[in-house]
Amino acid sequence: MKLGLVIDLDVCVGCHACAVSCKQWNTSGTTGPLTDYRPYGEDPSGVWFNRIRSYEVGDYPNNKTINFPMSCMHCEQADCVDVCPTGASYKRAEDGIVLIDQDKCMGCNYCSWACPYGARELDRESGVMKKCTLCIDRIYDENLDEIDRQPSCVITCPAHARHFGDFDDPSSNVSQLVRERAGYDLMPELGYQPTNQYLPPRLTRPVPTDDVKKPLLSSVKDWVNKAIAR
Amino acid sequence: MHPAFSVIFFTVASGAGYGLFIVFTLVQLFGWLKLSAQSVLIVGIIALVLITAGLLSSTFHLANPKNAWRAFFRFRTSWLSREGVFAVLFYPLGLAYLYSAWLAQGGTNPWVILFGLGAVLLAFVTVFSTGMIYACLKTIRQWNTALTPTNYVLLALASGTVLLVCLSAIMGYPVAPLAALATVLVFIAAITKAIYYFWIKTVTGPTINTATGFTQAQVRLLDTGHSAGTFLTDEFAYQAPQRLLKQLKLIVYGLAFLVPLLLMALLASGYGGWPLALLAVVSLAVGLGVERWLFFAEARHVVNLYHGAQHT
Numbered sequence: 001m002k003l004g005l006v007i008d009l010d011v012c013v014g015c016h017a018c019a020v021s022c023k024q025w026n027t028s029g030t031t032g033p034l035t036d037y038r039p040y041g042e043d044p045s046g047v048w049f050n051r052i053r054s055y056e057v058g059d060y061p062n063n064k065t066i067n068f069p070m071s072c073m074h075c076e077q078a079d080c081v082d083v084c085p086t087g088a089s090y091k092r093a094e095d096g097i098v099l100i101d102q103d104k105c106m107g108c109n110y111c112s113w114a115c116p117y118g119a120r121e122l123d124r125e126s127g128v129m130k131k132c133t134l135c136i137d138r139i140y141d142e143n144l145d146e147i148d149r150q151p152s153c154v155i156t157c158p159a160h161a162r163h164f165g166d167f168d169d170p171s172s173n174v175s176q177l178v179r180e181r182a183g184y185d186l187m188p189e190l191g192y193q194p195t196n197q198y199l200p201p202r203l204t205r206p207v208p209t210d211d212v213k214k215p216l217l218s219s220v221k222d223w224v225n226k227a228i229a230r
Numbered sequence: 231m232h233p234a235f236s237v238i239f240f241t242v243a244s245g246a247g248y249g250l251f252i253v254f255t256l257v258q259l260f261g262w263l264k265l266s267a268q269s270v271l272i273v274g275i276i277a278l279v280l281i282t283a284g285l286l287s288s289t290f291h292l293a294n295p296k297n298a299w300r301a302f303f304r305f306r307t308s309w310l311s312r313e314g315v316f317a318v319l320f321y322p323l324g325l326a327y328l329y330s331a332w333l334a335q336g337g338t339n340p341w342v343i344l345f346g347l348g349a350v351l352l353a354f355v356t357v358f359s360t361g362m363i364y365a366c367l368k369t370i371r372q373w374n375t376a377l378t379p380t381n382y383v384l385l386a387l388a389s390g391t392v393l394l395v396c397l398s399a400i401m402g403y404p405v406a407p408l409a410a411l412a413t414v415l416v417f418i419a420a421i422t423k424a425i426y427y428f429w430i431k432t433v434t435g436p437t438i439n440t441a442t443g444f445t446q447a448q449v450r451l452l453d454t455g456h457s458a459g460t461f462l463t464d465e466f467a468y469q470a471p472q473r474l475l476k477q478l479k480l481i482v483y484g485l486a487f488l489v490p491l492l493l494m495a496l497l498a499s500g501y502g503g504w505p506l507a508l509l510a511v512v513s514l515a516v517g518l519g520v521e522r523w524l525f526f527a528e529a530r531h532v533v534n535l536y537h538g539a540q541h542t
Contacts, residue, residue: 014453016455019455042458043457043458043459044457044458045456045458045459045460047461048460051455051456051460051462051536052455053451053453053454053455053536053537054451054452054453054455055442055444055449055450055451055452056449056450056451056452057442057444057447057448057449058447058448059447059448062447065452066442066444068442068536070536079367079368079369081307082307082308083307083308083309083310083366083367084304084308085300085301085302085303085304085308085310085311085314086297086300086301086303086304086311087300087303087304088297088300103297104297104300105294105297106292106293106294106295106296106297106298106300106301107292107293107294107295107297108291108292108293108301108310109291109293109465110308110310110363112461112465113231113367113369113370113465113531114367114368114369115369115533116368116369116436116441116531116532116533117533117536118462118466118533118536121460121461121462122293122461122465124293126294127292127293127294128293128294184443185443186440186441186442186443187436187440187441187532188440189435189436189440190368190369190436190532191368192368198443200443200444
């Protein structure tokens with residue numbers, strides 16, 4: 001198995017619900033707590049497994065806002081695992097999930113240097129590195145209903161921008177999505193072979209606006225604005 | 231990258247210690263300088279103190295040092311682990327060499343040669359591993375080059391030789407041949423460091439476009455998604471002003487290379503005494519501290535692309 005996520009950049013609205021739900025689930029999960037520093041102070045900070053950034057792609061008027069959620073890519077060539085001197089970082093052979101053994105980590109930060117995606121964050125309180133576990137304590141929990149055996153971020157996403165599945169199975173939902181929507185790797189040139197795939201925004205026809213008839217009031221306003229010098 | 235003082239001190243001190251040990255042991259084994267048993271011990275212990283102080287300092291940047299003993303287990307894949315293993319293996323051989331050389335009254339016998347060469351080899355691969363810790367990271371183009379371990383090894387050898395010239399001068403040995411060796415090593419180290427500084431000026435590798443996958447248009451950061459600093463910004467976002475970097479580079483060229491080069495050349499041609507050699511050591515130590523600070527401050531991790539950098 002090769003478990004991972006597909007992130008649909010076409011529909012992500014940048015609401016940060018995935019990050020919040022991830023934090024809520026994992027802070028009491030196997031690698032918890034996800035410590036907060038100064039949570040009620042002026043500059044609250046802390047450990048997060050998900051980070052969402054927003055970018056502007058293209059120049060006006062052909063520009064678009066892209067909300068960009070990122071978590072661990074569970075790479076095939078996980079350098080973070082190779083550089084770890086203690087053996088705390090490991091990649092599971094059975095499903096490809098990259099994990100950190102909290103009892104072995106010495107907090108040297110070296111793995112975070114080897115990760116190009118910024119997926120690893122040191123917990124300064126406990127002194128160990130933490131990262132996305134693909135909700136390993138959910139996806140294999142047989143006490144949960146089948147539909148709930150998915151990572152917290154995937155279940156939470158209100159826009160259905162996140163999908164979870166097995167990339168080794170060509171008929172899985174994630175494999176189909178990647179095939180149909182041309183899913184791609186981030187920074188493929190570094191050769192990490194990330195498992196998580198990103199779906200580009202769909203091509204849309206621009207809606208023409210020049211033939212829209214303006215209401216009378218708006219035309220008057222335009223005329224007044226032009227007539228009165230500022 | 232954020233320059234951590236503990237790592238700067240570690241690499242400069244242990245580099246000089248290993249360099250001193252390597253050069254001094256070879257000089258002693260091949261009989262280029264007849265040293266008394268007492269001098270062998272003094273120089274050897276100074277080298278070991280520098281190495282140990284550096285290694286201890288390197289553990290100060292660990293967030294969870296109680297697990298540091300586990301760092302010897304991923305020898306197969308991790309350069310950090312290899313460095314630790316080589317550094318620890320060095321001690322018994324280094325101590326055995328010093329003890330046997332002391333027993334041999336500063337002379338040589340098969341045991342001295344065996345332990346000496348073994349310790350030199352381990353000292354060398356330890357410094358090389360330190361360089362490879364940085365050079366193996368594909369995420370930082372300024373480090374991911376063969377020039378990184380080359381610089382680490384050459385700077386360790388150069389600083390060790392300058393230190394040995396100073397110690398020999400203080401103990402009253404003739405230093406001209408050693409100072410000539412130091413001149414050559416400082417010169418080669420200066421050339422490779424200069425090549426490094428010019429090499430990293432060329433921008434290569436990932437851009438904000440390949441990082442996001444939008445390669446057909448300009449990509450700009452609108453929002454980082456956090457209102458205060460994060461682990462990522464603390465660790466990777468540090469960027470020194472260009473003017474400061476330029477000024478510090480001049481200091482590196484001056485203090486780490488030019489001043490020691492001139493002083494060593496003076497000593498090699500028979501002028502001056504131990505005060506000049508000591509001045510060279512102090513100048514080199516300060517210069518290498520700045521050089522190591524720059525090594526971290528100039529390194530740009532690719533995660534900065536996600537925080538809006540167009541290239542690294």
